[in-house]
Amino acid sequence: MxxxxxxxxxxxxxxxxxxxxxxxxxxxxxxxxxxxxxxxxxxxxxxxxxxxxxxxxxxxxxxxxxxxxxxxxxxxxxxxxxxxxxxxxxxxxxxxxxxxxxxxxxxxxxxxxxxxxxxxxxxxxxxxxxxxxxxxxxxxxxxxxxxxxxxxxxxxxxxxxxxxxxxxxxxxxxxxVLFDEGYRFAVGAAPVVRDGDDVTIAACGIMVTEALEAARALAADGVEARVLNCATLKPLDEAAVVAAARETGAIVTAEEHTILGGLGGAVCEVVAASHPVPVERVGIRDRFGESGAPRALQDAYGLTAAAIAAAARRALSRKRRG
Amino acid sequence: MGQTPDVPALEARAREFRKTILRMITQAGSGHPGGSLSAIDILTALYFHHLRVDPARPQWPDRDRFVLSKGHGCPAWYVVLAARGYFDPSHLWTLRRIGSPLQGHPDMTRTPGVDMSTGSLGMGFSAAIGMALAGKRDGRPYRVYAMLGDGECQEGAVWEAAMFAAHQGLDNLTAIVDRNGLQQTGRTEERVRLDPLAEKWRAFGWEAQEIDGHDMAAIVGALGRARAGTGRPEVIVAHTVKGKGVSFVEGVVGFHGKALTQDELARALAELDGAPAGRG
The missing domain is CATH 3.40.50.970 (Thiamin diphosphate (ThDP)-binding fold, Pyr/PP domains)
Known part of the structure; x- marks a missing residue:
């Protein structure tokens, strides 16, 4: 839903x-x-x-x-x-x-x-x-x-x-502002903000907006991406992540954080233990930032809808090779 | 507790506590005897004369609070808490064992009477200040006491906390520095100099007293003076001897974090049994 x-x-x-x-x-x-x-x-x-x-x-x-x-x-x-x-x-x-x-x-x-x-x-x-x-x-x-x-x-x-x-x-x-006033938050729940069965994008923070934009771009190519809002990194909604793995067969994580130990790490831990599928992590690749306008930094460090869509295509191709 | 101190009775208690502390640590096979023995006279005065606490109601909202910021001295605290009735003294012989309510450093989730978990140095003091601040803001009558090690005062956060408490005028707060002069690997003055320690506290806006931390009458007197409202937090720099009461442990750096062997324990207990009450 x-x-x-x-x-x-x-x-x-x-x-x-x-x-x-x-x-x-x-x-x-x-x-x-x-x-x-x-x-x-x-x-x-x-x-x-x-x-x-x-x-x-x-x-x-x-x-x-x-x-x-x-x-x-x-x-x-x-x-x-x-x-x-x-x-x-x-x-x-x-x-x-x-x-x-x-x-x-x-x-x-x-x-x-x-x-x-x-x-x-x-x-x-x-x-x-x-x-x-x-x-x-x-x-x-x-x-x-x-x-x-x-x-x-x-x-x-x-x-x-x-x-x-x-x-x-x-x-x-x-x-x-993504959500309207009727939005309900529950600690530990990762709600589906967009439905899809081809690939899942699990995102948090500002990357949820990017994930939704990436999903629209993917849809134009006939790929239906599910978007999970993983606002609670801990305790992670393991049921939602495992369902996504089982039902879509490939996952992209997206976070404004190092790909080590944050949402990407958390999702990989759950998927590897419960239902292994290809996971691609979008985030900062084990380095520090630098000065710049926020949008310029997002572009330079790959924290964008385009980067998520590209990761989704990689995940899909790994899934097909499965 | 009573307003007129029975100093000889407090001294006799402290001497018995010293023996129990050493037995416990030797049985556990590890622990910190030196800093436990330097602190025990003060802890005895606090819990058997000074603090307004009720062991039957450890969560009584208006109880005085005590935070052992030098958490490694907890064997001394556990002995006093058990004697005061917070828990069954049989637990003392489980110190540091798996499943024990008496952890190697204080754990407020396991030990009745422990109001704050501590361990890493320089931070329990800040939590005590939070308790004092809550008391001030809510107009509660309780006081808060925090015991710090002298080596602990090398942690920068102690001075963040000291500055804050003075700025807030927390005269419901008493810090006690166990000035035993030694830290893990040597004399404090050789590692990073602390003196003039009381003057540092005064410069941070605190009322400071310096006492002999093994003179029971002086301890009781200093705690009583610290009760008076001054608009300033109060520090007692208690000059103590690490390992106090056992000749071959006193002032020996090596007994900071090492249990006595069975032979050493037997000699220590014999010394303590032979010592006149109070100057143990």
């Missing part, structure tokens, strides 16, 4: 949706507190800080301490949302996240903006292209990459109700 899509006319950054969604959630749920490390503007928490000064914690440029403070707050019944750039959280506080949050399974939500290459001009030190692999490796950790602003708001609501640690990766730049 395919999901209803928005008309495609609007663009919005997922971080903008986050700031608004958390503010609304905080009005309903008094346990929510928000922490940032001198990034209340970039992570879109200024309105939250203004509305709830007693529930906002400015930690300064000190991500290690911020992660620890969040753990302590969680033991006192708070629901801390910790926001920084993906390069810094998890990058600057990984062991704190591991020992103080993931191991005791505390109810801390790490929501990082500026994930991936599309940070753009600030260049490779600011571009987290390995954060999903880092977080996916932690036991107890839920890992989510929303595809658009609508899904981001739904993810925040779902996480308020979800007990346990989670990492959400958001982007800096405006991206198309």
């Amino acid at each position: 395919a999901i209803r899509l928005a008309d495609g006319s609007r663009n919005r950054a997922t971080r903008d949706a986050y700031g608004e969604a958390l503010l609304q959630a905080a009005r309903r749920e008094p346990r929510i507190v928000a922490l940032t490390g001198d990034l209340r503007d970039s992570t879109r928490l200024e309105a939250f800080a203004g509305a709830f000064p007693d529930r906002f914690v400015e930690c300064g440029i000190a991500e290690q301490n911020m992660a620890g403070i969040a753990a302590g707050l969680a033991t006192c019944g708070k629901i801390p949302f910790v926001s920084s750039f993906a390069a810094f959280a998890p990058g600057r506080c990984y062991d704190q996240i591991r020992v103080l949050i993931a191991q005791p399974r505390l109810n801390v939500k790490l929501v990082s903006t500026h994930g991936g290459l599309t940070v753009g001009e600030d260049g490779m030190s600011a571009q987290a292209v390995e954060d999903l692999a880092m977080m996916r490796a932690l036991a107890n950790m839920t890992v989510i990459v929303p595809a658009d602003a609508t899904e981001t708001a739904a993810v925040i609501d779902a996480l308020v109700a979800h007990d346990g640690p989670a990492y959400v990766r958001l982007g800096r730049s405006a991206v198309p």
